[in-house]
Amino acid sequence: MHSSWKVGPLAQASGLTVRTLHHWDAIGLLSPSSRTAGGHREYTEGDLARLYQILALRSLGLSLETIATCLDSGVDPVRLIHDHLAKVQESVDVLQTLRTRLTTLLDALSAGRTPGTDALLDALRAIGSVAPQAEDALKDHLADEQIEVLRTRSASLGPALHYLLEVEWPELYRRADRLRTEGAPATDPRVRRVVGRMDELSALFTGGDQAISQGVRTAWRENPGAMSGTPAPASDEWSALADFLDEARRTR
Amino acid sequence: MHSSWKVGPLAQASGLTVRTLHHWDAIGLLSPSSRTAGGHREYTEGDLARLYQILALRSLGLSLETIATCLDSGVDPVRLIHDHLAKVQESVDVLQTLRTRLTTLLDALSAGRTPGTDALLDALRAIGSVAPQAEDALKDHLADEQIEVLRTRSASLGPALHYLLEVEWPELYRRADRLRTEGAPATDPRVRRVVGRMDELSALFTGGDQAISQGVRTAWRENPGAMSGTPAPASDEWSALADFLDEARRTR
DNA sequence: CTTGCAGCCTTACGCGACGTCAGGTTCAAG
DNA sequence: CTTGAACCTGACGTCGCGTAAGGCTGCAAG
Secondary structure, eight states: OOOOBOHHHHHHHHTOOHHHHHHHHHTTSSOOSEEOTTOOEEBOHHHHHHHHHHHHHHTTTOOHHHHHHHHHHOOOHHHHHHHHHHHHHHHHHHHHHHHHHHHHHHHHHHHSSSHHHHHHHHHHHHHHHHSOGGGHHHHHHHHHHHHHHHHHHHHHHTTHHHIIIIIIHHHHHHHHHHHHHTTOOTTOHHHHHHHHHHHHHHHHHHTTOHHHHHHHHHHHHHOHHHHHSSOOOOHHHHHHHHHHHHHHHHTO | OOOOBOHHHHHHHHTOOHHHHHHHHHTTSSOOSEEOTTOOEEBOHHHHHHHHHHHHHHTTTOOHHHHHHHHHHOOOHHHHHHHHHHHHHHHHHHHHHHHHHHHHHHHHHHHSSSHHHHHHHHHHHHHHHHSOGGGHHHHHHHHHHHHHHHHHHHHHHTTHHHIIIIIIHHHHHHHHHHHHHTTOOTTOHHHHHHHHHHHHHHHHHHTTOHHHHHHHHHHHHHOHHHHHSSOOOOHHHHHHHHHHHHHHHHTO
């Protein structure tokens, strides 16, 4: 009646693999109480009880080492579960944030061919309408030329455009804001690098036209949500970052 | 003006470690365009552009291999992001489910010293009240004795009790239900093992008293939510599982 | 008793993205 | 030229096993 199990049947019964049971034996998590003369593992009923406890704790997402500690040395279960829950919650939060970013990005990508460019153009047009009335006609004309430049540039960049506009740009934005909130000065080499790369990207679109670059920057400041590809930050935070970047640009 | 960077300053500027840059070089993700005569890495501006692209894509949670493929061979960004989002969403769902289970478990654990035991006792009392009136007094008396047995047992089990009641028990419950919904017959050895272990746990509390064991099983059937430690399943699902377990017990 | 074959054994590499030495070489300042 | 900081390559560890490779055991049939 005191049945013993070999690895194969036990793996079958428990839904695990033989390799897993070998592994658990190797790390001392679950070692069979006895062996045959030839060295074959023999799991007893007591081993099975432990196996079920391991499965239960594993289903909570605990590491094998943690499980071993629990079963062998005894740990306060409340604190154990509490701490583990905190870690899980943290992972969830991180993934949720990532999911939001991916969703936003995917919306932008699938909404149009080059949504980032459209946002750029919209922003440029908005800038034009804010300009002094006396120069409206000229600015409109200039904007048309600028738009043409942007369209040509966009076409020549091809697929890389998506990454640049929808991925790298927001990344630069986030990096800059992180540095700012960490208290880095505008003269910090890391800040300068980020600003430099931003201007590089800008140059890719404007073809080096300073007027257009300035227009894009202004547009960005006026309408951050459409340009950054990320949820619009608080306006005061935003202008603080814009000031920060401008300062970095000046003191370069 | 054509600046070149060594690993140290570049790591400093980018927030990475030297080791990471070495690694990215080793796997061909980001190799410096040149080296000094002595073999020191020299990163050019072009390398920096690639570095920023890598950082951007990495911040989306993509694997280094995927990033390399994107940058070197060009992949449809929409599908890339879409597929990746699906994986992230799946991870979120899994973790959310786990979080819910952990929260429920933690509530149960921190509500009282031995909430599972209280639930057991409550269930036993409920059973008593359902019993035929003619035997009420006797059953009440019997219940008191039973309660005393359970209390003694709980005390002697110590911390392991929590695992048994709040972790292993629900795990057994889930395993049994999984087997049932997979269509396994009540005579399946895996089912028998689960039922056997359930009865072992039951025996731990009742001290082998069949009357108490039966009472606990009945209580469980009457009030599954309080006993299983998991969200109460649909009642029809529940009774189907109870029937399944009873059948497995009979045909053993 | 021997053969056969299924199932068991140990050993070891692989994954992913690096951290962390260890032991030796190169660079730039003084 | 010397010194010390920064650089180099190589290798092992992480975590939970998957996936062989090559050999041994155990049970049944001949």
